[in-house]
Amino acid sequence: MPTPHIDAQPDDFADTVLMPGDPLRAQFIAETFLEEVECVNRVRNMLGFTGTYGGRRLSVMGSGMGIPSLSIYAKELITEYGVKRLVRVGSCGAVRDDVAVNDIVVGMGACTDSGVNRARFNGHDFAAIADFELTRHAADAARERGTKVLVGNLFSADLFYTPDVEFFQTLKRLGILGVEMEAAGLYGVAAEFGARALTVCTVSDHILEGDALDAQARQTGFAEMMAITLEGLLRDDQETRP
Numbered sequence: 001m002p003t004p005h006i007d008a009q010p011d012d013f014a015d016t017v018l019m020p021g022d023p024l025r026a027q028f029i030a031e032t033f034l035e036e037v038e039c040v041n042r043v044r045n046m047l048g049f050t051g052t053y054g055g056r057r058l059s060v061m062g063s064g065m066g067i068p069s070l071s072i073y074a075k076e077l078i079t080e081y082g083v084k085r086l087v088r089v090g091s092c093g094a095v096r097d098d099v100a101v102n103d104i105v106v107g108m109g110a111c112t113d114s115g116v117n118r119a120r121f122n123g124h125d126f127a128a129i130a131d132f133e134l135t136r137h138a139a140d141a142a143r144e145r146g147t148k149v150l151v152g153n154l155f156s157a158d159l160f161y162t163p164d165v166e167f168f169q170t171l172k173r174l175g176i177l178g179v180e181m182e183a184a185g186l187y188g189v190a191a192e193f194g195a196r197a198l199t200v201c202t203v204s205d206h207i208l209e210g211d212a213l214d215a216q217a218r219q220t221g222f223a224e225m226m227a228i229t230l231e232g233l234l235r236d237d238q239e240t241r242p
């Protein structure tokens with residue numbers, strides 16, 4: 001059934017959806033990596049596409065920026081369209097000295113200053129974690145390609161323009177690999193509604209050193225992140241859906 005946010009028919013989405021924040025990155029991913037592509041959502045310009053990759057149906061749709069936007073789309077994809085795997089393919093900022101622009105980060109877990117997971121967990125601290133097998137398969141795909149990936153904790157911030165810049169030092173000290181704005185929400189939605197989820201990010205900025213990619217690179221770059229993510233999903237398919 002179409003929802004207020006997704007104007008697609010029940011079978012329009014594959015059971016796996018890639019979710020970049022940017023809908024134009026979703027279009028670029030669909031046109032670059034998928035075959036037999038059709039557009040399945042245009043509501044609010046949150047473009048969604050379904051095609052095939054390696055002979056398997058695969059969808060890609062923007063999530064928008066921030067946990068509230070992503071949570072609407074991820075929840076509806078799971079409960080209204082039967083989606084079982086959601087993989088965020090995003091950008092993030094680095095704070096550590098050993099993480100640089102263009103590095104690839106796999107979010108095994110995601111801390112947050114958002115209240116959403118406490119809201120769904122009786123006020124307690126919810127450990128927002130990725131699906132282990134999706135994490136392992138992405139890491140294995142990277143190893144086979146000879147690409148370094150960093151696997152660990154993200155921080156999903158509510159504010160892109162934080163007033164508390166000192167906090168970046170705390171994130172660095174506690175080993176956070178990347179700062180972005182959705183992963184902790186994605187993991188909470190996946191846990192609540194019964195799906196498997198992962199976040200893979202390319203470092204677009206070094207927050208403390210001031211390095212940054214331009215807007216075009218954020219929209220159409222990230223080819224190696226996509227290769228790792230797509231090969232990881234094929235590996236996951238072979239083990240879980242032979």
Ligand SMILES: O=P(O)(O)O[C@H]1O[C@H](CO)[C@@H](O)[C@H]1O
Pocket residue numbers: 020021022064065066089090091092160179180181182218
């Ligand atoms: O590039 P995307 O996937 O949108 O991810 C990052 O970029 C946006 C902020 O510029 C936030 O959505 C953040 O999480």
Ligand SMILES: O=c1cc[nH]c(=O)[nH]1
Pocket residue numbers: 091092093094157160179180181204205207
């Ligand atoms: O610094 C950054 C870079 C990308 N996305 C963020 O949320 N923060």
